[in-house]
Amino acid sequence: MSEVLVVVDHVDGAVKKPTYELLAIAARLGEPSAVFIGPAAQGDAVAEAVKAYGAEKVYVVDDAQIKGYLVAPKAEALEQLVARTSPAAVLIPSSAEGKEVAARLAIKTSSGLITDAIDVQEGPVTTQSVFAGNFTVTAKVTQGTPIITVKPNSAAPVEAAGAGVVEQFDAVISDAAKTAQIVASQPRQSTGRPELTEAAIVVSGGRGTGGNFEPVENFADSMGAAVGASRAAVDSGWKPHTFQVGQTGKTVSPQLYVAAGISGAIQHRAGMQTSKTIIAVNKDEEAPLFELVDFGVVGDLHSVLPAATEQIIARKG
Amino acid sequence: MNIVVCVKYVPDATADRQFESDNTVDRVGVDGLLSELDEYAVEQALQIKEKRDGEEITVTALCVGPEKGVDAVRKALQMGADKGVHVVDDAIAGSDAIATSLVLAKAIEKIGPVDLVVTGMASTDAAMSVVPAMLSERLGLPQVTQASVVETQGNQVRIKRDGDSATEVIGGTMPLVLSVTDQSGEARYPSFKGIMAAKKKPLETLSLSDLGVDAGQVGLAAAWTAVEETAARPPRTAGEIVKDEDGSGATALVEFLASKKFI
Numbered sequence: 001m002s003e004v005l006v007v008v009d010h011v012d013g014a015v016k017k018p019t020y021e022l023l024a025i026a027a028r029l030g031e032p033s034a035v036f037i038g039p040a041a042q043g044d045a046v047a048e049a050v051k052a053y054g055a056e057k058v059y060v061v062d063d064a065q066i067k068g069y070l071v072a073p074k075a076e077a078l079e080q081l082v083a084r085t086s087p088a089a090v091l092i093p094s095s096a097e098g099k100e101v102a103a104r105l106a107i108k109t110s111s112g113l114i115t116d117a118i119d120v121q122e123g124p125v126t127t128q129s130v131f132a133g134n135f136t137v138t139a140k141v142t143q144g145t146p147i148i149t150v151k152p153n154s155a156a157p158v159e160a161a162g163a164g165v166v167e168q169f170d171a172v173i174s175d176a177a178k179t180a181q182i183v184a185s186q187p188r189q190s191t192g193r194p195e196l197t198e199a200a201i202v203v204s205g206g207r208g209t210g211g212n213f214e215p216v217e218n219f220a221d222s223m224g225a226a227v228g229a230s231r232a233a234v235d236s237g238w239k240p241h242t243f244q245v246g247q248t249g250k251t252v253s254p255q256l257y258v259a260a261g262i263s264g265a266i267q268h269r270a271g272m273q274t275s276k277t278i279i280a281v282n283k284d285e286e287a288p289l290f291e292l293v294d295f296g297v298v299g300d301l302h303s304v305l306p307a308a309t310e311q312i313i314a315r316k317g
Numbered sequence: 318m319n320i321v322v323c324v325k326y327v328p329d330a331t332a333d334r335q336f337e338s339d340n341t342v343d344r345v346g347v348d349g350l351l352s353e354l355d356e357y358a359v360e361q362a363l364q365i366k367e368k369r370d371g372e373e374i375t376v377t378a379l380c381v382g383p384e385k386g387v388d389a390v391r392k393a394l395q396m397g398a399d400k401g402v403h404v405v406d407d408a409i410a411g412s413d414a415i416a417t418s419l420v421l422a423k424a425i426e427k428i429g430p431v432d433l434v435v436t437g438m439a440s441t442d443a444a445m446s447v448v449p450a451m452l453s454e455r456l457g458l459p460q461v462t463q464a465s466v467v468e469t470q471g472n473q474v475r476i477k478r479d480g481d482s483a484t485e486v487i488g489g490t491m492p493l494v495l496s497v498t499d500q501s502g503e504a505r506y507p508s509f510k511g512i513m514a515a516k517k518k519p520l521e522t523l524s525l526s527d528l529g530v531d532a533g534q535v536g537l538a539a540a541w542t543a544v545e546e547t548a549a550r551p552p553r554t555a556g557e558i559v560k561d562e563d564g565s566g567a568t569a570l571v572e573f574l575a576s577k578k579f580i
Contacts, residue, residue, distance in 0.1 A: 011482055070460060070487065071450065095481045096446070096463055103447035106415060107454045112541030113415065115445045125545065130443070131334045136548050143541040179459035180493065183475065184486040201579065223579065241465065241500050242479050247330075248354065248438065248499045256579050266331055270444075277577060278556075279570070285558075292553055295573045299561025307567030312580050315571070 002088035003057065004030040005081065007101070008050065009093040013042030017198055020053040020157030022091045022150055025120045030088040032162065033057040035081060035169075037066060037074055043166055051164025053157055058166045065173040070180045071097060075104035077171035082109050082145055084169075089124050089141075094149040095197075102149050111144025118154045118253065118274065132247070132266050133273030152198045153253045188242065191227070196243070199226035201256045202275070204245050206230035206268075208261020208282060208301055211238045215305035216260050222312040228252065230262045246271035260301040264289025281305065318374045320433045321425050322362045323452075324393050325352040326386035327442040334442075340544035341411045341537060342442060344383055351389035354437035356396070356504035361467050361497045362435045363397045363505070369469070375399050377428055381409060381420045387520070394515035395507030401520040402428060408525055411537025414443070418451035420535060423528040425456060433474070434494045438463055449496040459489040465500035 004026035009016040026032035034055040036046045043060035050058060059081060066073040078101065082090060090105065092098040094116050106113035119127035124146050128137045196202065203225045205216035220227045229239040231246055245252055247267040257275035262268060264287055273292065280289045285298040297304050328334050328347040335343040359378065366374040378393030380386045381404040390401035404424050425431055439446035453460035464476035472491040477484065525532055533539055559569045574580045
């Protein structure tokens with residue numbers, strides 16, 4: 001059975017959940033191999049983590065020549081690994097960086113590229129949600145090695161004992177790949193809440209908050225949810241751009257999406273329409289988002305959310 | 318200094334977008350326009366030119382797309398770009414991002430030695446956001462992408478961006494490929510003067526043979542991916558909507574959450 005390469009999504013060696021989702025998908029297509037690009041010293045710990053989710057092999061690509069530069073060196077390393085392993089597919093998390101690495105890898109290896117898959121089945125046949133979630137498209141790569149970027153929450157992680165054989169892979173990084181440099185990096189301050197794109201529940205606030213996100217945040221915390229914002233809220237300076245859900249922000253596909261004070265412009269719907277269950281709270285009963293909801297409350301979020309928060313906390317005892 | 322801005326002609330995102338029977342995007346039945354996110358690219362190119370007052374800078378708007386794609390070029394000229402280049406060829410229809418990036422790269426090479434290639438963060442139709450990285454790869458130029466703030470000094474470019482896990486400052490040396498987000502600054506509206514001036518600006522139309530691209534390398538048949546099926550999403554069944562009266566909204570909301578086992 002051919003290998004399927006899964007690029008490990010991690011922060012400083014801490015493996016993130018989308019990696020396990022990709023390993024579950026890889027097992028449908030062939031033999032899952034994890035590719036860890038990071039400090040070689042962290043390789044064993046990463047291997048321990050991914051082998052519990054079925055990784056048969058773990059390629060450790062030391063990032064001494066890669067760190068501090070943008071995506072070009074990562075694409076070079078992967079190109080060399082693809083040449084070496086002739087995988088059945090390469091699966092990469094659908095982050096901004098993941099998509100750029102995939103784009104370069106596709107050109108380098110003369111391979112077709114599919115981005116933002118929400119499902120991948122044998123073939124591989126991918127499913128994507130396009131046009132603001134109004135269409136579902138299935139597609140296939142017809143040339144080269146299928147290179148597929150997959151959105152978070154597209155598969156459930158499956159615990160499976162893999163061999164987890166660690167192999168150091170020495171990539172040769174050209175000087176040409178090191179032409180754009182990360183001059184400074186300020187890690188995102190942790191809010192203590194789940195990460196927006198990975199969260200099972202997302203609570204977003206919009207123009208209707210009037211800039212007061214406290215009811216939204218308290219409600220989110222009572223539900224163990226991530227907090228998001230509409231573009232109107234971001235453009236008003238109430239929340240940083242990293243909170244934005246929508247076409248030019250993050251796309252989310254949680255089990256539950258709660259939109260508070262958000263009317264639901266098409267650009268916002270593009271970022272959340274694939275959520276499994278949708279709830280809206282809005283004073284304006286004409287808000288287009290009400291057309292999409294499973295449950296809606298026509299009312300002021302400033303009174304509805306705090307009262308709901310209180311009841312949820314009481315129920316949880 | 319030569320700046321090329323890539324502008325895509327896309328079906329209006331607020332219109333009812335459809336697919337053709339061959340699973341390509343319907344670009345005829347739906348009104349098209351300059352991709353909104355490319356307006357930010359045009360804006361940044363113009364700002365760079367304005368900030369570097371005194372230097373000789375040419376901003377060229379480049380579009381690869383159907384006949385009507387010339388509208389996207391015209392809009393960029395009206396905003397203030399100096400020249401337009403429109404690559405149009407029947408063979409291009411149905412091209413994937415890989416082929417589109419090939420034609421763009423060949424056109425950029427033909428336009429001449431270029432210092433900056435500026436693009437939007439993504440198109441508003443396919444929204445893959447991979448073309449900037451593909452252009453960088455094909456042209457052998459550095460990429461600085463997803464910029465919310467752009468600064469240039471001499472041949473140095475510095476951008477700020479909200480990365481996946483950090484806010485970063487990225488630096489590179491021209492020539493390079495730059496992509497900008499909608500956080501980079503409101504795009505200007507064409508003024509009446511700009512609209513009139515655009516009519517006199519040079520607008521060149523090129524075919525694939527002008528670029529030395531074989532028709533067999535582009536189009537639907539040459540795409541490295543194939544769409545098998547497109548299906549309109551089934552309409553959501555109407556949900557329950559309650560009016561909040563005397564705090565009943567919160568209670569109903571909590572009951573709904575409990576019934577779905579979210580709490």
